[in-house]
Amino acid sequence: MRLSDSDKRKLDGEEGPAVRHAMEHLVKMGGAFEAEEMVDLHSCHLLSDYRTMGEGGLEFYEQLVEWGGIMRVPTTCDPMSMDMKNMDKFDWPEGYPEKQTRISDAFRDLGVALTFSCTPHLGHNVPKFGENLAWVEGNATGYANSVLGARGNREDSITAPLAGIAGRTPKFGLLDPENRVGECLSRSIRTSWSGWAATAVGLAIFRHWE
Amino acid sequence: MSETITLHGHPVSRGVGEGEALVCDKPLSFIAVGISNEEGIVRIDKHPLNGQSIAGKVLIYDTDIFSTGGALSMYTKKTIYKTAPAAVIWRKAHNIGAGGTIYAGVPSMDQIEEGLPWDLISTGDWVKVDSEQGIVEVTKKS
Numbered sequence: 001m002r003l004s005d006s007d008k009r010k011l012d013g014e015e016g017p018a019v020r021h022a023m024e025h026l027v028k029m030g031g032a033f034e035a036e037e038m039v040d041l042h043s044c045h046l047l048s049d050y051r052t053m054g055e056g057g058l059e060f061y062e063q064l065v066e067w068g069g070i071m072r073v074p075t076t077c078d079p080m081s082m083d084m085k086n087m088d089k090f091d092w093p094e095g096y097p098e099k100q101t102r103i104s105d106a107f108r109d110l111g112v113a114l115t116f117s118c119t120p121h122l123g124h125n126v127p128k129f130g131e132n133l134a135w136v137e138g139n140a141t142g143y144a145n146s147v148l149g150a151r152g153n154r155e156d157s158i159t160a161p162l163a164g165i166a167g168r169t170p171k172f173g174l175l176d177p178e179n180r181v182g183e184c185l186s187r188s189i190r191t192s193w194s195g196w197a198a199t200a201v202g203l204a205i206f207r208h209w210e
Numbered sequence: 211m212s213e214t215i216t217l218h219g220h221p222v223s224r225g226v227g228e229g230e231a232l233v234c235d236k237p238l239s240f241i242a243v244g245i246s247n248e249e250g251i252v253r254i255d256k257h258p259l260n261g262q263s264i265a266g267k268v269l270i271y272d273t274d275i276f277s278t279g280g281a282l283s284m285y286t287k288k289t290i291y292k293t294a295p296a297a298v299i300w301r302k303a304h305n306i307g308a309g310g311t312i313y314a315g316v317p318s319m320d321q322i323e324e325g326l327p328w329d330l331i332s333t334g335d336w337v338k339v340d341s342e343q344g345i346v347e348v349t350k351k352s
Binding site: 025028029032033047049052053055056057059060137138153154157158160173 | 221222223224241242243247277278279280281282283285286287288289290303305306308309310312313
């Protein structure tokens with residue numbers, strides 16, 4: 001992968017250990033998907049759920065904080081795994097609420113807006129046409145790609161925060177404009193059937209590619 | 211003596227890992243509610259690997275599905291509970307599996323040149339994944 005001078009400086013640690021760590025991962029990701037270069041990132045959306053990430057995920061975020069990591073782009077987050085306002089109504093395992101709270105604390109230090117929503121595109125974090133995203137939320141990424149014309153892969157929960165800290169991400173998949181060109185055209189003849197028709201067309205295309 | 215075959219593929223997460231193969235031809239997710247972080251046992255109703263442990267195995271499946279949180283679940287399996295697989299082979303890598311295995315240091319590969327991985331490798335075979343070289347050595351179960 002071709003790196004810019006600025007990418008190389010980040011990789012050499014000139015912008016601190018968190019940025020270097022992030023760039024090391026992003027270079028490997030770019031290599032795995034044969035990206036030719038990195039692009040600037042404009043928006044990020046992260047995983048908050050302790051049940052999913054577990055202890056390793058908590059340590060991952062806290063380590064980024066310790067290294068002085070800070071999100072360089074507007075960053076929101078998915079819902080957490082518990083209702084803090086009604087915590088006492090449930091029988092949480094010992095230490096669980098504290099772990100979930102430590103994730104929120106780490107997010108605050110990283111500069112993440114604590115929105116706890118699956119729909120950042122509806123108000124908190126709305127990207128513009130052509131901007132590059134690292135969002136972990138599939139529904140939001142689909143909307144942003146197709147309705148807003150922003151560019152993003154359905155990003156994994158490790159690469160998303162690291163791309164946000166580096167402010168860069170490898171260009172592959174839907175981040176590459178070459179992969180965003182339509183490959184088939186369907187015409188709807190009865191608009192009243194459009195929902196069912198769209199589903200049928202979608203399934204037919206999916207089966208064709210499978 | 212057991213038959214040994216060598217396959218070639220595309221490196222995703224670089225490294226060397228070996229173990230007994232656990233094989234299916236369906237998508238899978240490392241998400242904690244699908245494969246428990248603590249035990250590494252698949253708990254996905256009607257999935258061909260349901261009830262099987264992935265810990266220390268060379269895991270072979272189609273590609274990643276479900277939550278993007280699978281990447282951090284994989285990292286927790288590897289670093290906290292030691293329930294991660296020894297290596298992973300996909301038909302085609304998805305970001306979720308790629309990001310998870312790269313960050314956790316679990317060797318992984320995809321796009322095996324000789325064919326679909328589940329046609330070439332069976333559960334119980336001994337498999338060595340060398341994704342530095344892009345090579346998979348399979349010792350068939352005798």
